[in-house]
Amino acid sequence: METLGGIIDNYYYMVAVILFVIGMYTMLTHSNMIKKVIAMNIMDASVFLMFVSVGYAHGSQAPIIREGAEIFYANPLPGALILTGIVVAVSVTAYALSLIVKIYRYYDTCDYDEICEIRSQE
Amino acid sequence: MFYILFAIFLIIVTLFLRLIIGVEPRTLVTLYLLGFIIFLLSFTVAEMPTFGSPDNPAFNEVPRRYLEQGVAETGAVNIVSSVIIDYRAFDTLGEATVLFVAIAAVIATLRSH
Amino acid sequence: MPLSDLTRSRGGKIPIDDQIVRITSRLVVPFIQVYGIYVILNGHLSPGGSFSGGAIFGASLVLLALSFNLEAGARQIPHHAASLLESGGALGYALTGLVGVFVGSSYLANRIAGFPMGQPGELFSAGAILVITVFVGIKVASTIVTLFYYIIEGEK
Amino acid sequence: MGVSEHFPALIVVIFFITAFISPLLYRWGRKFSAALVIVTIAAALGMTVSLLVTVQQAGTVFYHMGGWPPPWGIEFKADPLRLFMLLVVISVSLWIFIFALRDLQHELKKRVIGWYYTLYSILVGSMAGIVLTNDLFNLFVLMEICAISACAIISIKEDRECLEASFKYLILSAMGTGCFLLGVVMLYMATGYLNYSFLHLELAEAFNYYPRNIFTAAALFIVAFGTKAALFPLHVWLPDAHASAPSPSSAMLSGVVIKIYAFALFLMFYEVFPRTLLEAIPLNEIILWLAALGTLFGSIFAMLQSDLKKMLAFSSIGQIAYIFMGIGLNHESALVGGFYHIMVHAVTKAMLFMAAGVIIYSTGVRDIKKLAGIGRVLPITMIAFTIGSASMVGIPGTGGLISKWFLAISALEIGRPVFVIVILASSLLNAIYYMPIVINAFMQQEDFKKDIKPVPRVMLACLVIGMIFIVISGFYTTPVVTLLEQALALYF
Numbered sequence: 001m002e003t004l005g006g007i008i009d010n011y012y013y014m015v016a017v018i019l020f021v022i023g024m025y026t027m028l029t030h031s032n033m034i035k036k037v038i039a040m041n042i043m044d045a046s047v048f049l050m051f052v053s054v055g056y057a058h059g060s061q062a063p064i065i066r067e068g069a070e071i072f073y074a075n076p077l078p079g080a081l082i083l084t085g086i087v088v089a090v091s092v093t094a095y096a097l098s099l100i101v102k103i104y105r106y107y108d109t110c111d112y113d114e115i116c117e118i119r120s121q122e
Numbered sequence: 123m124f125y126i127l128f129a130i131f132l133i134i135v136t137l138f139l140r141l142i143i144g145v146e147p148r149t150l151v152t153l154y155l156l157g158f159i160i161f162l163l164s165f166t167v168a169e170m171p172t173f174g175s176p177d178n179p180a181f182n183e184v185p186r187r188y189l190e191q192g193v194a195e196t197g198a199v200n201i202v203s204s205v206i207i208d209y210r211a212f213d214t215l216g217e218a219t220v221l222f223v224a225i226a227a228v229i230a231t232l233r234s235h
Numbered sequence: 236m237p238l239s240d241l242t243r244s245r246g247g248k249i250p251i252d253d254q255i256v257r258i259t260s261r262l263v264v265p266f267i268q269v270y271g272i273y274v275i276l277n278g279h280l281s282p283g284g285s286f287s288g289g290a291i292f293g294a295s296l297v298l299l300a301l302s303f304n305l306e307a308g309a310r311q312i313p314h315h316a317a318s319l320l321e322s323g324g325a326l327g328y329a330l331t332g333l334v335g336v337f338v339g340s341s342y343l344a345n346r347i348a349g350f351p352m353g354q355p356g357e358l359f360s361a362g363a364i365l366v367i368t369v370f371v372g373i374k375v376a377s378t379i380v381t382l383f384y385y386i387i388e389g390e391k
Numbered sequence: 392m393g394v395s396e397h398f399p400a401l402i403v404v405i406f407f408i409t410a411f412i413s414p415l416l417y418r419w420g421r422k423f424s425a426a427l428v429i430v431t432i433a434a435a436l437g438m439t440v441s442l443l444v445t446v447q448q449a450g451t452v453f454y455h456m457g458g459w460p461p462p463w464g465i466e467f468k469a470d471p472l473r474l475f476m477l478l479v480v481i482s483v484s485l486w487i488f489i490f491a492l493r494d495l496q497h498e499l500k501k502r503v504i505g506w507y508y509t510l511y512s513i514l515v516g517s518m519a520g521i522v523l524t525n526d527l528f529n530l531f532v533l534m535e536i537c538a539i540s541a542c543a544i545i546s547i548k549e550d551r552e553c554l555e556a557s558f559k560y561l562i563l564s565a566m567g568t569g570c571f572l573l574g575v576v577m578l579y580m581a582t583g584y585l586n587y588s589f590l591h592l593e594l595a596e597a598f599n600y601y602p603r604n605i606f607t608a609a610a611l612f613i614v615a616f617g618t619k620a621a622l623f624p625l626h627v628w629l630p631d632a633h634a635s636a637p638s639p640s641s642a643m644l645s646g647v648v649i650k651i652y653a654f655a656l657f658l659m660f661y662e663v664f665p666r667t668l669l670e671a672i673p674l675n676e677i678i679l680w681l682a683a684l685g686t687l688f689g690s691i692f693a694m695l696q697s698d699l700k701k702m703l704a705f706s707s708i709g710q711i712a713y714i715f716m717g718i719g720l721n722h723e724s725a726l727v728g729g730f731y732h733i734m735v736h737a738v739t740k741a742m743l744f745m746a747a748g749v750i751i752y753s754t755g756v757r758d759i760k761k762l763a764g765i766g767r768v769l770p771i772t773m774i775a776f777t778i779g780s781a782s783m784v785g786i787p788g789t790g791g792l793i794s795k796w797f798l799a800i801s802a803l804e805i806g807r808p809v810f811v812i813v814i815l816a817s818s819l820l821n822a823i824y825y826m827p828i829v830i831n832a833f834m835q836q837e838d839f840k841k842d843i844k845p846v847p848r849v850m851l852a853c854l855v856i857g858m859i860f861i862v863i864s865g866f867y868t869t870p871v872v873t874l875l876e877q878a879l880a881l882y883f
Contacts, residue, residue: 005168011173012173017160017163020163020569021163024156025156036562040565043566044569056173057174058175060176062282063201064201065189065193076188077185080210081210081528083284083286085531086286087220087286088217091224092538094382095231095539095543096561096565098232099231100558101386102231102235102546102554103551166603166604166606169603170577170601179597182584184463184583196346197346197352197360197362198361200278200280203278204364207367208459210464211465212465213528213529215328215404215407216529216532219517219536220532220539221374221375222325223513223539223543224382225378225381226414226510229381229385230503230507232385233503234499234549235549235554326412329404329408336400340458341454341458342397342401342404343400
């Protein structure tokens with residue numbers, strides 16, 4: 001019961017974990033390359049969700065300082081790190097897509113199993 | 123007792139998935155593996171510092187200094203900006219390099235084929 | 236239908252040839268660009284910053300290329316200019332960091348390297364942060380445009 | 392002090408600056424950018440040596456980026472062990488780059504060679520960063536730079552196999568970094584720090600409150616670095632990627648890149664996680680057994696290959712496992728063996744890939760069976776191959792013996808003779824697949840085709856340098872071993 005209570009308290013983290021596993025499942029079982037790239041993005045997004053929610057506290061506001069007001073600000077560090085993380089994920093995605101474009105040129109398919117079949121026939 | 127019940131439950135689920143829905147054995151193995159991972163991770167989640175609580179370990183002196191002295195030390199009102207471009211500027215240099223290397227990789231790949 | 240088939244069937248052009256799209260995007264693009272520049276320059280004052288602003292600015296150029304045709308869009312930013320901006324943005328960042336080494340404080344130092352801090356909350360404040368934001372904004376905008384063109388050209 | 396106190400940052404940054412400048416130089420010709428990269432690597436080498444001298448005199452150097460002290464800013468740390476690693480990385484990459492200058496001209500299209508130099512420079516810079524950084528998130532960013540540039544120097548070759556191999560590598564390493572970042576989140580959540588030293592202190596206390604977080608993080612780190620360093624069951628991407636790449640890329644990837652991740656895992660275990668964690672759950676044991684399986688299975692898979700480069704790639708899986716064995720044995724002299732193996736294997740495997748590259752350049756043959764009698768046509772290349780194989784097997788007089796010796800001795804000291812048997816068995820297996828190639832190459836009286844391209848002198852000179860180094864590392868071991876013992880004493 002204690003475990004269940006902990007999970008309900010931390011439902012943001014639980015959603016992130018479920019998303020992570022969905023991404024992993026898609027990456028392992030689907031043979032379509034574009035789906036693999038999407039799965040990679042889902043995994044990254046789940047980790048970002050988890051990281052950003054670490055920085056949140058109930059009732060806190062965005063960390064843009066306003067003079068003279070007594071405001072409880074959120075932790076700026078996770079948000080700042082995730083900005084970096086998102087750009088990194090975008091770069092990897094761009095490169096993976098460019099590889100898929102070229103693989104499609106050679107085989108006329110984006111499906112990994114079909115590519116293996118084509119190669120075994122040659 | 124609990125474990126026996128759980129094992130019977132698993133066997134029934136396996137038979138249901140395999141015989142009635144017709145899931146491939148490979149997918150079945152992957153599903154169980156991922157179910158196991160979810161199981162372990164949810165135990166971890168249950169023990170994590172409570173979400174949204176202001177006395178989490180993450181709210182230590184690091185963000186406090188950013189929030190209290192960030193404006194004076196970096197001159198930027200947006201603390202996220204002052205973290206990414208001043209306190210942790212090398213990360214952002216790495217990030218610009220990631221963008222650059224992505225471009226270089228894309229150009230190299232597309233031009234060579 | 237994959238994008239490559241579309242481009243092949245229409246002689247290498249993306250088949251958007253619509254008056255409404257063209258005029259609307261021609262109207263909207265300047266505003267998007269100004270907004271992008273605003274987001275970049277206010278990175279240290281408000282939410283946003285170099286990456287969001289650069290992405291907005293780059294998206295405007297991509298919109299232009301999509302609503303007209305690729306050749307006209309490509310004329311907006313020739314390849315060598317794009318690569319100059321690419322390298323220039325990143326190089327500017329790395330060299331701004333070197334200022335700290337030359338004055339003897341530390342790599343990527345801001346206040347202790349003697350950048351003018353200004354009054355917090357004003358546009359020209361925060362020293363190196365503003366400089367670096369502008370460089371990274373240029374870099375991100377040109378990256379988005381270059382990625383778009385190279386992946387489209389790779390289709391041909 | 393002057394500029395020299397900024398060396399830890401400059402070693403990394405000059406590679407990035409070179410990479411940013413080099414596309415602008417293509418208009419005036421590739422020679423300028425090649426020269427620029429060579430100058431950069433040489434400068435970095437000089438800085439590393441000077442830093443090593445400073446560190447040995449004055450102790451570990453910390454460098455604060457932007458002048459912000461550790462929990463707030465990013466810190467670089469230069470201790471003797473990291474500098475040893477850096478020295479290996481930078482000098483091996485200089486050596487491979489000189490080989491690449493000549494070899495790439497027949498493997499790549501002319502218009503992408505310039506981009507190869509750019510990517511190479513970023514790759515070396517990011518590896519230097521991974522070695523030096525003392526911050527988890529910075530490690531993540533640098534790992535991604537390293538992953539993309541490593542994939543790009545594979546896919547740059549005009550061959551569709553390279554594209555697939557590179558895609559596979561990219562996806563798996565993206566999964567690895569995803570797992571790594573999840574681990575970082577768990578540690579950050581429990582402690583609020585990202586700096587290694589602060590984490591180490593704080594985790595010892597946080598272990599009482601959030602043990603599961605820390606266990607999960609450790610497991611995720613093993614998966615992440617295991618994937619990237621091709622630890623045995625996670626190695627699936629390696630053979631394709633390393634075999635299909637252009638020869639200098641193979642040398643670089645097999646020789647240096649995978650070891651960087653093994654080193655990063657070492658740092659996680661010895662600098663980040665508290666000792667109590669390793670006592671509470673046998674993480675070392677898991678790594679140790681995976682490594683033992685890896686040494687055996689890597690060699691067994693290698694035996695089944697008919698392609699020369701694929702065989703070398705599988706042999707890398709067996710050899711990287713020795714390094715993990717050094718980490719897993721958790722004993723000082725085992726780690727000396729592991730780190731010695733990092734150095735020796737970096738040189739040996741790079742040289743073997745270079746020799747394979749020379750053979751392919753000159754004759755176009757990749758099939759192992761067709762190599763019979765090649766020793767009479769390409770004598771220097773095959774002598775290099777022989778010495779490299781001898782070092783892989785661990786024949787006395789080569790560096791490969793020394794590392795295996797240290798590993799075996801420490802396995803005996805801890806009282807685990809099983810691993811001595813594993814090391815012996817894997818050496819035997821290595822001999823089974825390396826020696827026939829060598830023997831056939833020299834003994835067979837096959838009439839080789841006459842259409843053999845003359846091998847450029849630069850490439851042969853590179854092979855000779857490798858040979859000399861392997862033989863020296865087999866006899867004159869004292870300076871490196873002393874350095875490693877002193878460096879590792881800081882971790883125990």
